[in-house]
Structure formats: C-alpha cells, structure tokens
Amino acid sequence: xxxxxxxxxxxxxxxxxxxxxxxxxxxxxxxxxxxxxxxxxxxxxxxxxxxxxxxxxxxxxxxxxxxxxxxxxxxxxxxxxxxxxxxxxxxxxxxxxxxxxxxxxxxxxxxxxxxxxxxxxxxxxxxxxxxxxxxxxxxxxxxxxxxxxxxxxxxxxxxxxxxxxxxxxxxxxxxxxxxxxxxxxxxxxxxxxxxxxxxxxxxxxxxxxxxxxxxxxxxxxxxxxxxxxxxxxxxxxxxxxxxxxxxxxxxxxxxxxxxxxxxxxxxxxxxxxxxxxxxxxxxxxxxxxxxxxxxxxxxxxxxxxxxxxxxxxxxxxxxxxxxxxxxxxxxxxxxxxxxxxxxxxxxxxxxxxxxxxxxxxxxxxxxxxxxxxxxxxxxxxxxxxxxxxxxxxxxxxxxxxxxxxxxxxxxxxxxxxxxxxxxxxxxxxxxxxxxxxxxxxxxxxxxxxxxxxxxxxxxxxxxxxxxxxxxxxxxxxxxxxxxxxxxxxxxxxxxxxxxxxxxxxxxxxxxxxxxxxxxxxxxxxxxxxxxxxxxxxxxxxxxxxxxxxxxxxxxxxxxxxxxxxxxxxxxxxxxxxxxxxxxxxxxxxxxxxxxxxxxxxxxxxxxxxxxxxxxxxxxxxxxxxxxxxxxxxxxxxxxxxxxxxxxxxxxxxxxxxxxxxxxxxxxxxxxx
Amino acid sequence: xxxxxxxxxxxxxxxxxxxxxxxxxxxxxxxxxxxxxxxxxxxxxxxxxxxxxxxxxxxxxxxxxxxxxxxxxxxxxxxxxxxxxxxxxxxxxxxxxxxxxxxxxxxxxxxxxxxxxxxxxxxxxxxxxxxxxxxxxxxxxxxxxxxxxxxxxxxxxxxxxxxxxxxxxxxxxxxxxxxxxxxxxxxxxxxxxxxxxxxxxxxxxxxxxxxxxxxxxxxxxxxxxxxxxxxxxxxxxxxxxxxxxxxxxxxxxxxxxxxxxxxxxxxxxxxxxxxxxxxxxxxxxxxxxxxxxxxxxxxxxxxxxxxxxxxx
Numbered sequence: 001x002x003x004x005x006x007x008x009x010x011x012x013x014x015x016x017x018x019x020x021x022x023x024x025x026x027x028x029x030x031x032x033x034x035x036x037x038x039x040x041x042x043x044x045x046x047x048x049x050x051x052x053x054x055x056x057x058x059x060x061x062x063x064x065x066x067x068x069x070x071x072x073x074x075x076x077x078x079x080x081x082x083x084x085x086x087x088x089x090x091x092x093x094x095x096x097x098x099x100x101x102x103x104x105x106x107x108x109x110x111x112x113x114x115x116x117x118x119x120x121x122x123x124x125x126x127x128x129x130x131x132x133x134x135x136x137x138x139x140x141x142x143x144x145x146x147x148x149x150x151x152x153x154x155x156x157x158x159x160x161x162x163x164x165x166x167x168x169x170x171x172x173x174x175x176x177x178x179x180x181x182x183x184x185x186x187x188x189x190x191x192x193x194x195x196x197x198x199x200x201x202x203x204x205x206x207x208x209x210x211x212x213x214x215x216x217x218x219x220x221x222x223x224x225x226x227x228x229x230x231x232x233x234x235x236x237x238x239x240x241x242x243x244x245x246x247x248x249x250x251x252x253x254x255x256x257x258x259x260x261x262x263x264x265x266x267x268x269x270x271x272x273x274x275x276x277x278x279x280x281x282x283x284x285x286x287x288x289x290x291x292x293x294x295x296x297x298x299x300x301x302x303x304x305x306x307x308x309x310x311x312x313x314x315x316x317x318x319x320x321x322x323x324x325x326x327x328x329x330x331x332x333x334x335x336x337x338x339x340x341x342x343x344x345x346x347x348x349x350x351x352x353x354x355x356x357x358x359x360x361x362x363x364x365x366x367x368x369x370x371x372x373x374x375x376x377x378x379x380x381x382x383x384x385x386x387x388x389x390x391x392x393x394x395x396x397x398x399x400x401x402x403x404x405x406x407x408x409x410x411x412x413x414x415x416x417x418x419x420x421x422x423x424x425x426x427x428x429x430x431x432x433x434x435x436x437x438x439x440x441x442x443x444x445x446x447x448x449x450x451x452x453x454x455x456x457x458x459x460x461x462x463x464x465x466x467x468x469x470x471x472x473x474x475x476x477x478x479x480x481x482x483x484x485x486x487x488x489x490x491x492x493x494x495x496x497x498x499x500x501x502x503x504x505x506x507x508x509x510x511x512x513x514x515x516x517x518x519x520x521x522x523x524x525x526x527x528x529x530x531x532x533x534x535x536x537x538x539x540x541x542x543x544x545x546x547x548x549x550x551x552x553x554x555x556x557x558x559x560x561x562x563x564x565x566x567x568x569x570x571x572x573x574x575x576x577x578x579x580x581x582x583x584x585x586x587x588x589x590x591x592x593x594x595x596x597x598x599x600x601x602x603x604x605x606x607x608x609x610x611x612x613x614x615x616x617x618x619x620x621x622x623x624x625x626x627x628x629x630x631x632x633x634x635x636x637x638x639x640x641x642x643x644x645x646x647x648x649x650x651x652x653x654x655x656x657x658x659x660x661x662x663x664x665x666x667x668x669x670x671x672x
Numbered sequence: 673x674x675x676x677x678x679x680x681x682x683x684x685x686x687x688x689x690x691x692x693x694x695x696x697x698x699x700x701x702x703x704x705x706x707x708x709x710x711x712x713x714x715x716x717x718x719x720x721x722x723x724x725x726x727x728x729x730x731x732x733x734x735x736x737x738x739x740x741x742x743x744x745x746x747x748x749x750x751x752x753x754x755x756x757x758x759x760x761x762x763x764x765x766x767x768x769x770x771x772x773x774x775x776x777x778x779x780x781x782x783x784x785x786x787x788x789x790x791x792x793x794x795x796x797x798x799x800x801x802x803x804x805x806x807x808x809x810x811x812x813x814x815x816x817x818x819x820x821x822x823x824x825x826x827x828x829x830x831x832x833x834x835x836x837x838x839x840x841x842x843x844x845x846x847x848x849x850x851x852x853x854x855x856x857x858x859x860x861x862x863x864x865x866x867x868x869x870x871x872x873x874x875x876x877x878x879x880x881x882x883x884x885x886x887x888x889x890x891x892x893x894x895x896x897x898x899x900x901x902x903x904x905x906x907x908x909x910x911x912x913x914x915x916x917x918x919x920x921x922x923x924x925x926x927x928x929x930x931x932x933x934x935x936x937x938x939x940x941x942x943x944x945x946x947x948x949x950x951x952x953x954x955x956x957x958x959x960x961x962x963x964x965x966x967x968x969x970x971x972x973x974x975x976x977x978x979x980x981x982x983x984x
Contacts, residue, residue, distance in 0.1 A: 295807075376791075378733060398781060399774050411770055415818045415827060429981035433974055436818050437811040444810030448803040451781055455788030455799065461731055515764035525826040528771065532764035533749075540682065540748040544741055544895075547722065551891050555725035557737065563729035563792045563887050566876060577788070577796020585804040589963050 004058025007048025008077050008130065014041040015123040022115035031105045034115040038098035041119055045126040046091025052084030052130075053501060059132065075139070076195065078132035082265070085342060085505045086129035086258045089349045092487070093251040094122045096480045100357045101243035103476030104364055109241040114154045121147025121247070128255045133195040134184040141180065144252060145173045151244045152236055165232075165239040172232040176222035180259075183215030187267060199267050209268060213275055216263050217282075224256025224312045225305075226286040228625045234293070237305035238369065242360020245301060249308045250352040254345055257315050261341070264323055265506065273327050273427070280320035280431060284438045286313025289593075289625070291442050295449040296587050296594060296621055298579040300359045300369045300457070304352065307395060307449065310442060311348045315341050317435060318410050325417045328425055332523035335508030337413035340406060342502035347402035347491060351394035354484035355453075358388030361473050361481065362457065366466040371579035373464040374457040380470040385458040387481035392450040394488045397443050400530045402491035407443060408528055409499070409521070414439065416524040445586075452582045461573040493530050495519045580619065587619075596621050674760045677924050678752050684933055685751040688940065689898070689905045690714035695941050696948035703952045714901070721894030729887060731791060736888065739786040740895030746779035747902035756909045757932040758921035759830040759837075767829040769817045776862070776903060780806050783896075787884030794876050798883025801959060805861055805868060805880070808963055812858050812970045819851040819976035820914070829910070836917040843915065846983065850976035852915055857969035859907040861962070863900070866951045868962055878956065905940065908947075912939045 018037035025033050051058055059078035079087055098118065105114065124147055127140025149170055156162040188194055190204040204212055218229075225233040233253075237245045260279075264271070290309030297303040322337035361384040362377065363369050378385040394403035414436050417428060462468035472478070491498055496513035503511040514520030518529025587594055599618040605611040647658075694711035701708030728736055753767045753775065761767045780802070787799030821827045823842065824835045836843055861868045864881040873879055876886070885896050913920060919935025921928035957965065 376731075378735075396781065397774075398778055399771070404774060408768075408770055408774075411814065412827070415821050416825065426982075429978055433815060433818060433977040436977075437815050437970070437974065440811040440814035441807070443814075444807030447777065447781060447810075448807045451784045451788075451799070451803050455785050459733070459735065459785060459789040460791035460796075518764065525828065525831075526768060527764070527766050528768065529764045532762070533771070533775075536752065536762070536765050537745055537749050540752065541741075541745045544744050544748075548737075548741060548891065548895075551722055555723065555890065557726050557728055559730060559732075560727050561730055563732075563790055564794070565792065566794075573791070575793045576791055577793065577800060582796065582800045582803075585800060585959070586807075588960060589804070589808075 002056035002058045003051030003054070004048055004056045004079065005051075005060070007044050007051055008058055008060040008079075010044045011041060011048065011123060011126055014044055015119040018119035019116050022118070023112050027110070030112070030115055031102050031110045034118065035098050035102035035105070038101070038115075038118050038122060039095045041122050041126075042091045042093070042095025042098055044091070045094060045122070046088050048079060048126070048130065049084040049087025049089075049091055052079035052087060053081055053505065055081065073135070073194065074133075075136040076132035077127065077130045077136060079130040081505045081507075082258070082261060083129035083131075085345070085502065086254060087126060089254055089346060090122075090125045090129065090251045093349050093353050094125065094247055096353050096357070096484055097243040097247040097250075098122070100246070100360065100477055100480040101241075103474050104243050104360055105241065108157060109154045111154070114151060114241070117147045117150035118244075119147075121151060121244075121252075123147075125247075125251055125255065129258050133193075134188060134199065135194050138177070138181060138184065141177060141255075144255070145177065148240075148244070148248055148252060149173070152240045154241055154244075155239070159239065161235075162239045165235040169232045169236040172222055172229065175229070176219045179215050179219030179222065183212050183219060186212040186215065196262070196266060203268055209271065210275075213263065213268055213271055217260065217275075217279065220256040220259035220263070221282060221316075222256070223259070224253050224316070225309045226256075226282050226312060226316060227289045227309065228629050230286065230290070230309045231623065231626050231630060233305040233309055234297075234302050234623065237308070237356075238299055238301035242301070242356055242363060245304075246353045246356035246360070249305065249356055250349045253308060253312055254349060257312065257319075257341070257345055260316065260319060261506070264319060265338075270327075271323070273324065276320045276323035276327065277427070277431070278320075279316055279323065280435065283313045283316030283318075283320055284435060286310065287317060287442045288313075288438055288445075291445040291449060292586075292590055292593065293621070293623065295445045295452070296583040296590075296596075298371045298583075300362065300371055300374075300453065301356070303371075303449065303453065304355050304359060307355075307446070308348075308352060310446065311344065311352070314407075314410065314439065314442065315344045315348075317439065318344065318413070321414060321417065321432070321435060324428065324431065325413075328428065330417055332510050333413055333417045335503070335506075335510055336409060336416070336521050336524055338506040338508050339499055339502045339511055340410035340413055342505055343402075343406035343409055343495070343499060346498065346502070347394060347406040347488070350402055350484055350487040350491060351391040354387055354391030354481055354488060355395060357477070357481045357484065358384055358391060361388075361477055362470075364473055364477065365470040366464075368464065368466050371453065371456045374462070374467045375460050375464075375573065375576065376458070376462040376467060377470055378458040380462075380467075381472045383472055383478040384481065387478070387485040389454050389458065390485040390488050392454045394492065396447045396450040398447075400489065400492045400534055402488050402495075405492055405495040405499075405519070405528065405530070407439070409519070411436065411439060412521055412524050412526045448583075448586070452579055456577075456579045456582060460576050463573050463576065463578065493517065493534070495528070495530065593624070594621065595624055673924055674762055677758055677760050677929065678762060680929065680933075681757045682748060682752050684936070685756060685902065685905050685909070686748075686898075688937055689901045690718060692905060692908075692940055692944045693901050696944045699945045699948040700952055703949060714897075718894050718898050721897065722891050724890035724894075726888070726890035726892040729790070732887065733789055735785060735789045737892055739782045739789075740888065740892045740899065742782040743779045743899035744895045744902070746775050746782070747899045747906065750775045750779075750906045751902055753829075754906050754910045755830045755833050755920065756906075756913065757929060757936055758924065759834050760921075760924055761828070761830050769821070769827045769829055769832075770814070772829070772906075773813055773817070776906070777806070779899060779903065780862075783881075783884050786888070786896075790887035792887065794879070794883045794886050797877075798880050798886070801880045802884060805962060805966075808966045809858050809861050812854055812966060812973050815970065815973040815977055816851045816854045816858065819847055819854075819973060819980050822977065822980040823847065833913060833917055833920060834922075836914065837920060837922065840917065843917065847976050847980040848914075850972045850979065852911065854969045854973035854976065855911055855914070857965065857972075859904075859911055860947075861966060862907060863904040865904075865947060866954045867957045867965070870956045873956075880959075908943055909936065909940055912943045
C-alpha cells in the first residue's frame with residue numbers, strides 16, 4: 001500500500017468524521033474538534049499529493065450502479081504528478097484555513113451547518129485533482145460548489161449583502177458546471193470511455209475539438225475568476241468567513257487552472273494557435289483589470305479578491321505563452337513558461353492564504369475590513385502585521401518571497417521566446433512584448449496595492465476607535481498565519497527544489513538546481529539564487545550596521561512632540577492619507593476604465609454664498625464589467641420573469657384552459 | 673578575486689556618488705548665476721548627518737530607523753550588481769536585470785512605507801505619488817530590458833555590455849537608441865529628477881521624494897540621502913555604460929581596473945553635468961502629466977522590442 005493509497009483512503013474517513021463531529025459536538029467545543037479534524041483532512045490530502053508527486057501509484061475505484069440491475073461504470077481516483085501538485089496546494093491551504101478556523105469561527109460561522117459543510121468543501125476540492133475520469137471530476141466539482149455555497153451563506157442573518165453574494169456565486173458556479181458538463185460531453189462523444197486516458201487517446205478533431213476547448217475553457221475560467229466571469233469573486237470572498245475565503249481564493253480557484261492545464265496538456269494538447277491567443281487575451285485582461293480594481297479598492301477582502309483575479313490572469317497568461325511557443329517548436333522556453341505557471345500557483349496559494357487569514361485576524365480584532373478605518377495595527381497586533389507583511393511582499397513580487405521567484409521565471413520565459421530575423425514569427429514578435437508590458441504594469445500596480453495594504457493598515461496611527469483599541473489574536477489564529485508566511489519565505493529562498501518538482505509535474509525539462517538553493521534555467525541562460533543574494537546583502541549590510549550602531553550609541557534617537565505640520569500644531573489621525581486618497585492619483589489616471597460614481601455636495605452658509613459650511617464627497621467604485629455586461633442580462637431576465645407572471649394570474653379557468661390545451665396538443669401529437 | 677572587484681566597485685561608487693551630486697549642484701548653481709556650495713558639500717552633509725541624533729515625532733515606530741538602512745543596502749546591492757567598472761560577475765549572483773530592478777524596488781517600497789509611517793498628510797501624499805510613478809515606470813523598464821536582451825539572448829547585464837564592447841556599431845542601432853532614450857526617461861523618473869520631481873523643492877505640496885522623508889532627520893536622513901544618491905549612480909552609470917561601453921574593464925587586472933575607474937568617473941560626471949545643465953531649462957511638469965511622459969517612453973521601448981525582432 002503506497003502513501004497515495006493511504007491518503008486516498010483516509011480522506012473519506014476523515015471527511016466523514018469531521019462531518020459527524022460537526023453535527024454531534026456541542027457549541028463550545030465544535031470549532032476545536034471539527035477544525036482539527038478538517039486540518040487532518042487537509043494534511044491527508046497533502047500526503048496524497050506528496051505520494052503522487054513521488055510517482056507512487058495509487059488509486060481508489062468505486063463501482064456505481066444498482067446491484068444486479070444496472071452497471072453504470074466506475075468512479076476512479078488516481079492522481080498523477082500534475083494532480084499531486086494541486087493536491088498538496090489544496091491540502092496545505094485547507095489545513096491552515098481549518099486550523100485558523102478553530103480560533104476564528106464563532107457564532108454564525110461556527111454553526112453545525114457551517115462546520116458540516118467544511119469537510120464537504122475540502123473533500124470535494126481534493127477529489128477534483130485526484131479524479132481519474134471526467135465523471136468523478138464533475139462529482140468532486142459539485143461537492144466543492146455545494147460545500148462552499150453553504151459556507152458562504154453562514155453570516156446571512158447579520159449582513160444582507162451575503163444573500164446577494166450567495167446568489168451570484170451559485171449562479172456563476174453553476175454556469176461553470178454546465179459549461180464543463182457540455183465540454184466533457186463533446187470529448188466523451190468521440191472517445192471510448194470517460195477516463196482521462198480514454199479521452200486523451202482519441203481526441204475530437206476540427207470544429208468539435210474547438211467547441212470542446214471553448215466550453216471547457218469557459219467553465220474553468222469561471223471558476224478561476226477571470227475577467228469577464230470574475231464577478232462572483234469580489235462578492236463572495238468578502239462575505240465568506242475569512243478562513244473560508246482563504247480556502248476559496250488560495251485553493252478552490254486554482255482548480256480552474258488545474259482544469260486548464262489538464263485540457264491543454266493532456267486532453268487536447270495540439271490545438272490551433274487561436275486557442276493560445278484567446279487564452280492570452282483572457283489572462284492579460286484579467287491580470288490588468290484585476291489589479292487595477294484591487295489598487296483602487298479600500299475593502300481589504302474585496303481588494304484581495306481582485307488580486308486573486310490578477311494572479312490567476314498571470315497564470316493563464318503563462319499557460320497561453322507556453323502553448324504559443326510550443327506551436328512554433330520552442331519547447332525549451334515553453335517548458336520554462338509552464339514551470340512559471342506551477343510556481344505561480346504554489347506561490348499564490350501560500351501568500352493568499354496568509355493575506356486572507358491576516359484580513360480575518362484584523363476583522364476579528366477590529367470588526368473592520370475597510371482600510372480607511374484601520375491604521376497603526378503594527379503596534380497593536382505585531383504578529384499579524386509581520387505575517388501579513390510577508391504575504392504582501394510576495395503579492396508585490398519582491399525578493400526574497402515566493403512571488404518574486406515565480407514572476408522572475410515567468411519573465412525569463414517571456415523575453416526568450418523569439419524567432420528573430422526575416423523568419424520571425426510576427427504574432428510572437430508582437431504578442432510577447434505586449435505580454436511583458438502587461439506583466440510589468442501588473443507588477444507595478446501590485447506594488448502600489450500592497451504598499452497601500454501594509455502602509456495604511458499597519459503603519460501610522462489608527463483612523464478609528466476600533467483600530468486604536470485592537471488586540472492581538474490568540475496563537476491558534478496567529479500560528480497558522482506564521483506557518484503560511486514561513487512557506488512564502490521558504491519558497492522564495494530555496495526555489496530550486498520546488499522548481500524541480502514543478503517541472504516534473506508538467507513534464508518540463510531544462511530546469512536545474514543551482515548555487516546554494518537556487519534555480520537555473522539553462523535554456524534561457526538564467527540563474528537565480530536568492531540565498532546568495534541574501535548573503536551578499538548581509539555582507540554589504542555589515543559596515544552600514546556598524547556605522548549605525550556606533551553612531552546610535554553616541555547620539556541616540558530623541559522623541560519630540562509633533563511631526564511637521566507646516567507651522568500648524570494640529571495633529572489629528574484623520575489628517576493622514578487613507579486608502580482611498582492613496583489610490584486617488586490612479587483613479588484619475590485610469591478614470592476612463594474605472595468610471596467611479598462621484599457625488600459632491602457643497603453647503604453654503606446662510607449669510608453668504610462665498611462661504612462654504614460643509615462639503616460632502618462620496619466616491620463609489622463600480623465594477624464596469626459588471627455594469628456593462630451583467631446588468632443588461634439581469635434586466636432582461638427580470639423582464640422575462642415579469643412577462644411569465646401573466647401566464648399565472650391565479651384564475652382557475654385559465655389553468656383549466658391550459659390543461660385542456662395541453663391535452664389537445666398531446667392527442668394531436670399521438671394520433672398524427 | 674571577483675568578490676574583490678565587486679567590493680572595489682562598491683567603494684568607488686560610494687566615494688564617487690557625493691561628488692556626482694556635488695558636481696550636479698555646482699553646475700546648476702553656476703548656470704543660475706549663484707556661487708554654489710562647492711563640489712564637496714554633499715560629502716560634508718552626509719558626514720554631518722550620520723553623526724547627528726535623529727528626532728522622531730511622538731508615536732513614530734522603529735520603521736523610521738529601519739527604512740533608511742534598508743534603502744542604503746538595496747542601493748548598495750544594486751551598485752554591486754550593475755557592471756559599472758568591469759564585466760566580471762559573481763557566479764551565484766548574476767547581474768540579471770530583472771533582479772537589479774527588483775532590488776531597487778525594495779528600496780522604492782521601503783521609502784513609500786516610510787512616508788506612510790510618519791502619519792502626516794505630507795508623508796502619505798509623497799508616498800502615494802511615489803508609488804504611482806513607480807507603478808507606471810515598471811512597464812517601460814522591463815520592456816526596455818527586453819529590447820536590450822533580445823540581441824544577446826540573456827538578461828545578464830554583463831553579457832549585454834560585453835556584446836556592445838565587442839561590436840560598438842550595435843550601440844547606434846535603432847533598437848539600442850530607442851531603448852536608451854526610454855531608459856533615460858525612466859532613470860529621471862526613478863531618481864526623482866526634473867521634470868518628474870524637483871529635488872530642490874521647498875514647497876510641500878509639490879514634493880514627491882522630499883515629502884516622504886520630511887519627518888526624517890539626523891542619521892536617518894543621512895542614510896536616506898546617501899541611498900537615494902547611490903540609486904542615481906547605479907542607474908545613470910548603467911545608462912552611460914550602455915551608451916558608451918568604452919573603458920569598461922574586460923578582465924580583473926589592476927591596470928584595466930584603474931583605467932575603468934577613471935573612465936567611469938569621467939563618463940558619470942559628464943552625464944551628471946549634462947543632466948544638471950538641462951534641468952536649469954526645465955520646469956517640473958504637473959503630476960498628472962507625468963503619466964503622459966512615461967507613456968511616451970513606453971512607446972519608445974515597445975518600438976525598440978518589435979524592431980529588435982523584425983529589423984535584423
């Protein structure tokens with residue numbers, strides 16, 4: 001029995017135990033027991049993934065059907081290496097989130113329903129990458145959707161927005177399911193069976209291949225939260241309990257990427273070029289739009305949701321570039337791009353867990369997720385502040401974090417995909433520079449966004465009473481964050497082995513460990529060894545530190561009363577920049593894309609119109625994609641619904657008329 | 673041996689940087705009809721500031737002292753990575769341009785956080801503007817890097833420089849010229865020179881860089897000044913070496929290093945004087961015109977990349 005087998009078998013057992021515990025244990029101990037069991041379920045999932053990554057075969061099959069009457073085929077769980085990566089991601093994120101939930105969940109988020117839905121959600125997520133056939137995949141997909149919808153619904157009694165978020169989420173997640181069902185149906189129609197092997201062995205050709213690709217890509221893009229089907233993310237992530245948002249954002253949306261990798265690498269590997277171009281546009285638009293919206297948002301969790309759209313956009317961009325380069329025969333560089341995609345997946349899972357748990361920690365301590373009302377939390381909540389800052393470092397792709405390594409590999413693959421000279425491929429010569437610019441603009445705006453998050457939430461002085469009175473949370477909440485932050489730094493410092501594993505998962509060659517713990521990409525002449533970079537920085541830091549310490553001994557820091565106020569002596573925390581004012585220059589620059597609704601009321605004094613008594617300014621950021629694309633559709637649906645109401649006016653005569661007409665039609669059809 | 677060369681490069685840069693700033697100020701002063709404080713003044717300022725006690729407003733955190741040190745270290749690392757004097761690089765820390773850009777960004781972010789930490793309106797204002805410019809500069813930087821790397825097939829600066837030294841005609845190719853012009857605009861924006869930011873301003877409402885460091889004093893201010901000036905040396909040095917790749921040491925010999933040190937000092941000081949002279953005739957543009965300037969430089973960088981693919 002291999003590690004994979006043990007993991008696959010223990011998952012349903014632990015999920016069942018967690019489910020029963022959630023229902024059976026009373027309120028006071030439910031979070032502790034159910035949370036622990038869920039964390040164990042996460043670890044079992046991660047162990048399965050490790051087994052699969054080590055290449056240990058393992059499978060679990062169930063026969064379905066009614067015994068003695070009908071045999072419907074087998075459901076199989078048989079993870080491969082690619083699935084193994086995603087199992088590890090899902091497992092570790094799930095374990096950390098559940099652990100955080102032990103301290104975080106209370107009241108409405110710790111009810112029987114909420115904790116019973118958690119193992120369903122988690123187990124569903126671990127079935128998807130382990131599935132060996134399309135039917136099991138779709139079953140896992142639905143379990144995951146079901147569990148997360150119930151969890152999202154937890155706090156509906158206290159906040160009316162939750163209900164609308166649940167509606168949006170349920171609608172979008174079912175759109176995704178329907179598209180996937182149709183897409184797999186097209187694939188299965190030409191294949192002999194539903195297992196991945198059977199589907200890959202006889203892929204459809206021509207129009208039906210493209211149809212399958214478009215349907216599947218649409219379904220996975222919806223789950224991955226790409227523009228324009230991202231609308232559920234900025235609603236669902238803020239309204240879900242934070243440990244659930246972490247699992248949704250760091251693990252669940254990644255399964256959309258898993259699906260895309262499955263389709264493009266295994267099921268339909270050699271598609272026409274427009275597939276790649278389509279994905280590139282989808283990814284690029286998502287990356288820029290996502291981070292632009294994130295940079296001007298003040299709601300911390302909404303900001304993180306938009307940042308998820310950005311990161312998923314980057315992953316799809318990398319995948320599209322890999323597909324494009326493969327089609328021109330540059331496999332070595334395409335492999336680098338694929339490794340970048342996997343590194344982005346791992347890195348995003350790690351840092352987004354930390355950031356959402358950090359947001360949850362802040363929310364728990366202050367009751368606020370509006371950055372404009374936070375501030376000075378580094379002094380009140382130093383452990384949360386430090387862990388979240390490390391997460392933000394990775395989100396901004398700065399050294400020595402995991403995000404930096406992933407983005408560096410992505411950029412290296414982008415600038416080396418070339419066929420120069422008269423035989424140059426025009427599409428690549430134009431697409432790659434634009435992609436580099438998109439990635440760069442995304443990186444620049446991500447810097448601003450996360451400087452804003454860290455600077456406004458943690459530094460300076462509190463902007464509200466809640467922020468100035470905040471207290472650090474207990475260790476059950478801070479330790480999971482620290483573990484996540486440790487993963488972020490670990491992946492950033494020793495990327496060599498992670499990159500090797502990532503390369504094995506996508507079957508890429510040409511990735512080598514280098515330096516102390518770095519990664520070398522011989523196919524593009526590049527090497528990155530973060531540990532050496534750190535050692536070098538420490539070497540130059542020594543003289544600086546010596547001078548500083550000696551000078552500090554002679555002339556220590558002196559505290560004075562007031563900061564510079566242009567001669568004024570009023571120092572009020574409300575005079576500080578807020579998150580909204582921090583992003584104001586960006587709102588101006590990207591006014592045409594963002595189109596915020598502004599409202600300015602000036603009240604004059606009674607005595608004179610030249611004297612202003614009061615100015616009220618309101619600015620609301622509305623998602624333009626939602627406004628332009630979804631509102632007309634929703635309005636149309638309402639109108640159809642209204643029209644349909646005319647059919648049912650409560651009159652018995654009319655209903656009898658309907659029945660009679662139906663009977664006549666049936667008789668006509670039968671006797672025809 | 674290479675480590676020694678890198679250490680020498682850092683020393684030269686640290687010694688030369690205050691002189692560069694002194695020369696730039698002096699050129700400007702003379703052109704404006706002032707006497708000027710002399711070339712050695714920035715050196716004396718830094719020495720004085722480093723010995724002085726920093727004053728902190730009530731409630732300012734430890735970041736006020738940490739950021740200046742982080743900024744200096746980030747600048748020193750980038751000075752060490754960029755091939756200013758020679759093209760020899762450390763085996764495990766290659767002078768990858770993406771890494772250099774990221775190391776500089778660490779300093780940028782640290783400064784922005786310093787601005788917010790002070791808890792005043794000016795600090796936040798400077799920080800917000802600073803990050804906006806940094807975000808918009810990023811595409812130009814990376815696309816220009818891309819353009820320079822395409823002919824060589826690597827993003828390692830020393831390889832790019834070596835290719836230019838062995839074939840100087842590539843320096844005046846359209847690809848190279850477009851990329852250099854784009855990079856120069858970026859350098860001005862990143863180091864807070866006119867027309868993007870006025871380093872000599874005394875009006876808080878127009879400040880970008882100065883607003884962030886308004887609350888810093890004494891030793892903290894000394895490190896901040898030195899760190900920002902070192903960024904100028906690293907970036908300007910990179911551009912002059914790419915534009916005029918002569919005199920850069922091809923090996924680690926003492927003779928070559930001496931010549932390289934002299935050549936680099938002359939090139940850097942002349943480039944600095946030219947910037948200072950140009951600044952006399954320039955006014956700071958409105959903050960919301962800066963994106964237009966940066967968009968222009970992005971277009972140049974983009975043209976440069978497509979040209980590097982198609983014009984071979």
